Amino acid sequence: MIIGVPKEIKANENRIALQPSGAEILISHGHTVFVENNGGVGSGFENDAYKKAGAKIIDTPDEIFAKADMIMKVKEPLEQEWSMIRENQILFTYFHFAASRELTDALIKTNSISIAYETIEKADGSLPLLNPMSEVAGRLAIQAGARCLEKLFGGRGLLLGGVTGVAPARVIILGGGIVGINSAQMAAGLGANVVVLDINLDRLRYLDHVLPKNVTTLMSNPENIRMAISDADLVVGAVLIHGAKAPHLVTRDMLKLMKKGSVIVDVAVDQGGCVETIKPTTHANPTYDVDGVIHYGVANMPGAVPRTSTIALTNATLPYAVQIANKGYVKAVEENQEIAPGVNIIHGKVTYKGVAEAFDLEYHKLEDVLK
Numbered sequence: 001m002i003i004g005v006p007k008e009i010k011a012n013e014n015r016i017a018l019q020p021s022g023a024e025i026l027i028s029h030g031h032t033v034f035v036e037n038n039g040g041v042g043s044g045f046e047n048d049a050y051k052k053a054g055a056k057i058i059d060t061p062d063e064i065f066a067k068a069d070m071i072m073k074v075k076e077p078l079e080q081e082w083s084m085i086r087e088n089q090i091l092f093t094y095f096h097f098a099a100s101r102e103l104t105d106a107l108i109k110t111n112s113i114s115i116a117y118e119t120i121e122k123a124d125g126s127l128p129l130l131n132p133m134s135e136v137a138g139r140l141a142i143q144a145g146a147r148c149l150e151k152l153f154g155g156r157g158l159l160l161g162g163v164t165g166v167a168p169a170r171v172i173i174l175g176g177g178i179v180g181i182n183s184a185q186m187a188a189g190l191g192a193n194v195v196v197l198d199i200n201l202d203r204l205r206y207l208d209h210v211l212p213k214n215v216t217t218l219m220s221n222p223e224n225i226r227m228a229i230s231d232a233d234l235v236v237g238a239v240l241i242h243g244a245k246a247p248h249l250v251t252r253d254m255l256k257l258m259k260k261g262s263v264i265v266d267v268a269v270d271q272g273g274c275v276e277t278i279k280p281t282t283h284a285n286p287t288y289d290v291d292g293v294i295h296y297g298v299a300n301m302p303g304a305v306p307r308t309s310t311i312a313l314t315n316a317t318l319p320y321a322v323q324i325a326n327k328g329y330v331k332a333v334e335e336n337q338e339i340a341p342g343v344n345i346i347h348g349k350v351t352y353k354g355v356a357e358a359f360d361l362e363y364h365k366l367e368d369v370l371k
Contacts, residue, residue, distance in 0.1 A: 001325040002032045004068025006061040007039035010075045012283035014042025014306035015313065017072040017093065022314040022321075024053035031325050034058045034068060043310040065089070072321060074313065075300060076103055087111040088347075090329055092321060094118055094133075097344055098245045098358040099272045108348045113329055119242060119352060120320060120342035127242065128338070129320070131178050132312035134267075136302040138182025138238065141265045142190065144296050145171070145234040148263040148287060154294045156261035158233055161191025168192045172228045174220065174249050174274055175238035176203045179267050181211070183236045188212045195228055225249055230257040237266035239274040242341075244354035250275040252290075260292035270299040330370055340366055 003026055005018045016039050018026075023033040033055040038047060047057050058064050065071065065084035073093035077085065085091065087110065095116040097104045107114050117129035127134075142160070149155035149169060162168035171187040173180045176198035187194045188211060196211075197220035198204050204217040218224050229235055229250060235258075239246050246268040255277060266278040273279075277290045281297040283304055288295050302309035320339060323332045333340045344352040349364040356363035 001069045001328075002034065002067055003321070003325060004058075004064035004071050005033065005035045005039060005055075006064050006071065006073065006081075007036040008042075008074050008303075009061075009078055009080070010300060010303075013075055013300050013303045015074045015300075015303055015310045016040045016043050016045065016306075017074050017310075017313070017317070018321075019043070019310055019314045020045055020049040020053040020055070022318045023050055023055040025318060026322060026325060027054040029322055029326055032056070034064050036061055036064055040310075043306040045310070070321075070325060072317070074303075074310075076100075077107070079106070082106045082110065085110040085112050089113070090115060090324065092117070092317070092324065094270075095344060096270045097352070097355040099270055101359050104345075104350075104355060104359060104361070107345050108350070111347045112345075113343070113347070114345040115324070115329065115339070115342045116344045116352070117317060117342070119344060119354075120338055121242065122338055127178075127240075129313075129316050129342075130240075132316045133302045133309065134178035134240075135182050136305060136309050136312065137267045138179040138236075139186045140301045140304060141179070141183050141236045141238070141267050142171070142186035142234075144286070144298070144301070145236065145263050145265045146190070148265070148294050148296055149233060149261075154261065154287065154289060155263055156233060156259065160187065160234070169233035170231055171195070171234045171236065172232040173197065173236045173238055174225070175240065175268075176200070176207050176217070177238060177240055179238035179240070180236070181207065183238055183267075184211055184215050187234075187236075188215050192234075197224060197228060220249070226254060226257055229254060232258065233262050235262070235264045235275075237264065237268045237274040237278070239268050240271070242354065245272040245358050246274045248274060248276040250277075252276050255291045255293050258291075258293050261294070263294045263296065265296040267301065269297045273297065333366070333370065346370075 070090040151157035
């Protein structure tokens with residue numbers, strides 16, 4: 001199989017879908033790997049490193065899309081890439097379809113195969129290809145929030161951990177999953193007072209056991225959310241609904257309860273956000289103000305630390321990429337049930353229920369489509 005790795009074109013996105021060692025492993029299985037010229041430079045991987053691994057450097061994305069059987073990316077294809085996608089071509093990347101009807105419709109029209117990193121799922125319900133970037137995003141959320149709390153960036157002028165004789169900031173984390181626990185660890189490590197809200201009592205019990213004593217857990221419900229954010233200096237949105245749009249836990253009206261100069265970092269923004277007033281922003285222009293509350297909505301947060309993120313991503317995606325390349329996607333799905341929920345769209349048919357429900361599209365069972 002020919003695997004194509006184009007350069008990411010989303011604003012300030014410096015990650016690449018495959019580090020050189022990943023290309024070497026795919027090539028050792030008999031596959032050909034095309035990497036776009038300077039595609040890895042943003043992550044610190046020069047062309048020569050890919051050449052030494054056996055990959056071929058291709059000058060343009062058009063040529064990669066024209067020749068590759070499978071395209072590996074980091075972020076969803078942008079509009080300028082849609083016309084390059086070929087019928088029957090496999091696209092293996094983060095899609096987050098439920099957040100964009102336009103993207104969903106565009107990929108349906110291509111008659112390609114969309115396999116989404118974020119919905120590949122293990123038997124225990126964990127998301128092995130989302131988890132590494134969730135870990136990065138959870139930790140970055142605290143770094144970004146701490147910076148936004150500085151007066152220079154519009155915040156209240158607070159040091160997250162306080163100092164002797166001065167109380168630390170109060171951090172509220174909505175969601176106790178991978179993003180939430182990593183945010184809590186970072187915030188607690190810096191000395192903040194942290195509250196994590198989740199609807200799963202068993203998860204809260206687990207967090208109570210593993211997190212330090214400056215982290216408190218709280219059952220998530222509208223009353224508790226209102227109470228928590230009214231005293232918050234930093235709110236982190238860490239809600240995830242597998243393959244579906246995030247629910248709005250913080251409404252526009254609730255912003256009136258928050259302190260002026262407080263900060264919201266919504267990591268769920270690439271799935272619509274769990275804060276009603278959030279919208280996607282970029283690393284170049286990451287924040288905006290609504291009712292005196294600073295909103296941070298960067299949709300590709302791990303792109304700020306591309307070397308760490310690229311290595312972590314390749315570690316997770318490569319075993320699945322090898323299976324798909326070795327067997328073809330049909331046999332790979334049949335033999336590895338973890339890949340099956342990753343298949344979101346095949347030949348114009350939506351095979352992931354959360355995406356179909358988000359836009360009232362017809363849902364097709366994967367096994368029926370593969371017959």
